[in-house]
Amino acid sequence: ALEGIVLDISDRKAIEDTLKYNSEHDRWTGLYNREYLVSLLEKDIELKKESKKALIGINLSTIQLLTVNYGFQYSQNLLKKVADDLSEHCTANCLLFRPREHSFIFYLFDYKDRKELIAFSDVIIKTLEPLFITERIGGGIGILEIEPNEKEVDVELLLRRLLIASERFMNLFGKDSKICFYDEELETLVNRERDIVEALNAIAFDDHTNDDLFLQFQPVMDLRTGSIFGFEALARLRTTKLGLVSPLEFIPIADKTKLILPIGEKVIVKAFRFLNKLKEHGYDGIKVSINISIIQLLKPDFPNRLFEIMNEMQINPKNVGLEITESVFAADFDNINSAIEKLRDAGLHIAIDDFGTGYSSLSRESGLKADCMKIDKYFVDILMSTNPNRAITSDIISIAHKLGHSTIAEGVGHEIQLQYLREFDCDRIQGFLISKPLDEEDALEFLNSAKNIQE
Secondary structure: HHHHHHHHHHHHHHHHHHHHHHHHHHOOOEEEEEHHHHHHHHHHHOOOOOOEEEEEEEOOOOOOHHHHHHOHHHHHHHHHHHHHHHHHOOOOOOOEEEEOOOOOEEEEEEEOOOHHHHHHHHHHHHHHHHHHHOOOOOOOOEEEEEEEOOOOOHHHHHHHHHHHHHHHOOOOOOOOOOOOOOHHHHHHHHHHHHHHHHHHHHHHHHOOOOOOOOOEEEEEEEEOOOOOOEEEEEEEEEEEOOEEEHHHHHHHHHHHOOOHHHHHHHHHHHHHHHHHHHOOOOOOOOOOEEEOOOHOOOOHHHHHHHHHHHHOOOHHHEEEEEEHHHHHHOOOOHHHHHHHHHHHEEEEEEEEEOOOOOOOOOHOOOOOOEEEEEEEEEHHHHHHHOOOOOHHHHHHHHHHOOOOOOOOOOEEEEEHHHHHHHHHOOOEEOOOOOOOOOOOHHHHHHHHHHHHOOO
């Protein structure tokens, strides 16, 4: 009977140990899980007040792309391999957790200083680099130092901040790996981005807002005739909280959140209204070009929706230009080229923006269904500091012409640049030498003045 009682106790202890293990560990990788990380942090923050403590988050959310392409089991096996490789770096003062499906966290305590955290993060990058270069995906690393001697700490808030830091630079495991520490400056940036998203959301869905999306128009001049060929429509954002927000800031945010789809359509409508205003003033031969993102282009119904708006607003396709950044062709050349061919066949003028800085394979360039190449400002700026005989700007103009495309030079601000571009047969220019971007009424006044000068 005593032997039976001992066996019963042993079985019960084994069951309890199993239950405890399962409650603290991730089933697939065998690593500690989120629940155990939270409980351990709460205990250590209370009991190890003087100890240096930090979290290093490894964000591998891009593995989801592999799930789509190769299936669930493939990505799970890859995550198991990552867990095994990272586990090699665990010590008594460095524990590894898998708090979410596509992330890992190292919890370090009693470390020396920030340099030690950076050095350890570099080791992580070197560990994962071969694996992720092979898979052609990226990730991010964020570091959060837990302030010692804090009386009350919200662990969930700490984990949210760590996630923010790990999402900041997602181009990791490449040549320019970056590690992001969480600090107040990052918090400010995140809050600013949230305010911009809220403003864009309100504008996108007509939510009675004082935030304003508006356009300015920069003239493009024909170098052969000296007349104004058209305008580039440039989106601007003014919010009640932040004031004027640079397009270099809000356009990438709109892309990332997919708000570029409704925002982009509003930009198109505003540009078409300006075209109709030009027509009312007798300028029915002037073109207006609109910047289009890859997200818009790859939306299957984008061309048809654009044609629908043009019909509704009675827009002549020959007055409409679309500008597409050269680098987008690296993502899906055939589908994007097919979409712009359909737009071009309908009479729209297609320009490849930032020519010379993006996906510049000449074999691909020759197959682009475009009318015009916009020479990036970089190749115009170098004319101010490089011997004209050694500048490659003229070669870019020549290549574009041989491929059957006209050229527009961007960012022309000095007479010496104008003279060079004219000498080497650049077709058109835009920049502050001609005019800064203008509001609608100022753009009309600019056209009137240019017309009077020519007459």
